[in-house]
Each structure stands twice: as structure tokens, then as C-alpha cells.
Amino acid sequence: MRFTPTPLAGAFLIDIDPVEDARGLFARTVCEDEFARHGLVGRFVQQSVSWNPQAGTVRGLHFQIAPDQEIKLVRVTRGAIFDAIVDLRPDSATFGKAFHTELSAENRRQLYIPAGMAHGFQSLHPGTEVLYQMSTPFRPASARGLRWDDAALAIPWPACAAGTARTISDNDRAWPLLAALT
Numbered sequence: 001m002r003f004t005p006t007p008l009a010g011a012f013l014i015d016i017d018p019v020e021d022a023r024g025l026f027a028r029t030v031c032e033d034e035f036a037r038h039g040l041v042g043r044f045v046q047q048s049v050s051w052n053p054q055a056g057t058v059r060g061l062h063f064q065i066a067p068d069q070e071i072k073l074v075r076v077t078r079g080a081i082f083d084a085i086v087d088l089r090p091d092s093a094t095f096g097k098a099f100h101t102e103l104s105a106e107n108r109r110q111l112y113i114p115a116g117m118a119h120g121f122q123s124l125h126p127g128t129e130v131l132y133q134m135s136t137p138f139r140p141a142s143a144r145g146l147r148w149d150d151a152a153l154a155i156p157w158p159a160c161a162a163g164t165a166r167t168i169s170d171n172d173r174a175w176p177l178l179a180a181l182t
């Protein structure tokens, strides 16, 4: 695996090192020892899937508060997403800053998100499936959110294709702005 640090400390892009032959390819996507050598946690307690029939679907931005802060490892198994994270660690030099990348079934890239960050994505193709692994169980009482379109975050969400509306839940439309969290 190839680990590329992002501008947000502790968040990494993880690309595969494929072994290819006539059948296709083989590649490791998680290895506890290799993750540990990069200072990352490679053991997860839950895995979830998100199916998004329409392009332009936004989910997020989500996080869990202490003591249920979670590390997430995100990849796409069908289609593609614009994936965004926001640093919410109060003592971080990049507090309030966002990072985004494209994850797709084609690039097989994973985003490793450390504890203390909010996460969200927009599906870029119809029929996009996202696979998450989490270090901490989902706890509804600890679940929180941040407004995906908060101008202070300046996340460059892709425009929806002409004639397609953005799909987003009522919960996600109603999360507070960053200023209200601080």
C-alpha cells in the first residue's frame, strides 16, 4: 500500500500496490502491521455500506463526539464520490480546514480519517456504493453533524449535472455551522 499524507495531519490517502497478471489484480487494502508502521489504526469494529442510486447525493458532514470519536476508512466499490473531511480537533493547526479527494471504484483509493474530523461525500455517478470501516461502534447519542455547505469551510462541492437535483436528508440540511460548534 502507498500512504500519502494530506494537509490535515493524521489523514491519509491509501493507494493499492497491485500485483497484476492475466486474471486481473490482487492487492491488500488493510494490514494492521503496515498501518501501525505509519502510525495508523488498522483494526475496525464495524463496516457499513451506503448505496446512492442518484448522482448528486450528499451525505454528511458527520462525526461522533467523545468518548465515541471514530477513525474511518472509506472506499468506493461502485461509481465515484467527491469525499470531504473537516478538521474539528480544537488543538489542531488546521482546525476548521477541509480536504477533499475523489474516491472511485476505478482508482480503488481509500481515505483514512483520524478521530476528530467530520466526513461527508457527494456521489458523482448514479449507482454509487461506498464502503466504510469504523474503529468505534455507531452510537446515535454521540452522532453529530456540521453543515455541508457552510461557507466558512469553502468545500468546492461539484455542481450537479443539468436537470439533476441534489439529494440530501432533512437532518443533513439542518446541522449547525462551524461557528456554532466553537
Ligand SMILES: Cc1cn([C@H]2C[C@H](O)[C@@H](COP(=O)(O)OP(=O)(O)O[C@H]3O[C@@H](C)C(=O)[C@@H](O)[C@H]3O)O2)c(=O)[nH]c1=O
Pocket: 048, 050, 059, 060, 061, 062, 063, 072, 119, 120, 121, 132, 138, 169
Ligand atoms: C451511520 C449509521 C447509521 N445507522 C442508521 C441510522 C439511520 O436510521 C440510518 C441512516 O443513517 P444516516 O442518515 O446517518 O446515514 P448516512 O447519512 O449515510 O451516514 C453516514 O454518512 C457518512 C457521511 C459517514 O461518514 C458515515 O459514517 C455515516 O455517518 O442508519 C446505523 O444503524 N448505523 C450507522 O453506523
